[in-house]
Amino acid sequence: MPARETPTPARRDAHRNRQRLLECARRAFAERGAEAPLDGIARDAGLVVGTLYRHFPTRLDLLCAVLEPKLRDVLDEVEAAAALEDPWAAFSGLLEVLCEAQAGDRAFGDFLARRFSGDDRIEAAHDEICVLAQRVLGRAQEAGVVRRDVTGADLFLVLWAGGHLAEATRHVAPSMWRRHVYVAMDGFRASERLDLPEHAWDAGELSRAIAAPGTQAAAKP
Numbered sequence: 001m002p003a004r005e006t007p008t009p010a011r012r013d014a015h016r017n018r019q020r021l022l023e024c025a026r027r028a029f030a031e032r033g034a035e036a037p038l039d040g041i042a043r044d045a046g047l048v049v050g051t052l053y054r055h056f057p058t059r060l061d062l063l064c065a066v067l068e069p070k071l072r073d074v075l076d077e078v079e080a081a082a083a084l085e086d087p088w089a090a091f092s093g094l095l096e097v098l099c100e101a102q103a104g105d106r107a108f109g110d111f112l113a114r115r116f117s118g119d120d121r122i123e124a125a126h127d128e129i130c131v132l133a134q135r136v137l138g139r140a141q142e143a144g145v146v147r148r149d150v151t152g153a154d155l156f157l158v159l160w161a162g163g164h165l166a167e168a169t170r171h172v173a174p175s176m177w178r179r180h181v182y183v184a185m186d187g188f189r190a191s192e193r194l195d196l197p198e199h200a201w202d203a204g205e206l207s208r209a210i211a212a213p214g215t216q217a218a219a220k221p
Contacts, residue, residue: 018055020045026066029107034063034116036107064119067111071125074101074108082132087143090136092185098129098159099181103166104174112159113210147190153201158184160210 024044028036038059042049056062074097081093102109110116117123133155140146158181166177201209 014055017045017047017051021047021052021055021062022065025062029063029066030105033106034059034110038062060116060118063107063116064122067107068121070101070105070108071111071122074098075125075128077101078129078132082136087136087140088145091140091146091188094133094136095155095158095185096178096181098133099162099166099177102159102163103177104170106163106167109159109163112156112163115210141190144190146188149200150188151200153203153206154188156206157201 021041025036025041028041028044038052039049041062042052045052052062056065077097078094081097082090084090084093098112102112111122111126112129114126130152134152137146137150137152137155141148141150161184162177162181165180166174169176
């Protein structure tokens with residue numbers, strides 16, 4: 001067998017710098033979202049921002065490198081929840097997986113809200129989650145366990161609200177979002193339901209709400 005090539009000191013340094021940048025970016029994006037300052041990430045890693053750009057030429061490159069491992073895990077969990085035989089267990093399980101994934105991770109919340117785009121793999125993961133969520137919702141409605149007037153936008157609004165609650169309470173009650181989500185899930189049940197006072201949003205109304213003043217601004221490259 002050919003001898004294994006020994007990494008040069010320069011390569012070892014480059015690998016170590018990349019790992020430090022990813023570790024610091026993961027913390028910064030989780031705490032501050034997709035708009036976290038890149039120069040602060042480089043500084044936390046003990047590096048100059050030029051080193052960051054050599055490894056990750058754009059903000060999107062860094063975001064994708066940080067999010068991809070988590071997205072693979074979340075997709076596996078979403079698929080496992082969607083495959084549950086019981087329609088209510090699948091529905092509630094999927095919602096809880098997504099809420100838990102964004103609790104304490106503002107960048108993942110930004111991903112769910114599509115506040116950054118441009119990478120085919122990120123877009124494909126988002127589309128896959130949306131398709132699975134719609135399929136699970138439809139199956140639960142067909143089984144009569146989730147009310148018929150619930151839409152995919154309603155599920156996202158629970159995620160959106162849960163994300164803000166998790167952020168507001170993370171230092172005093174980091175699991176309080178679970179109470180909110182369980183109360184909301186009870187509201188989705190088909191039995192003993194109240195008539196909803198507002199119409200269901202379509203995709204356009206949801207997108208406008210996400211982009212409205214007061215919501216988190218989109219990240220810039």
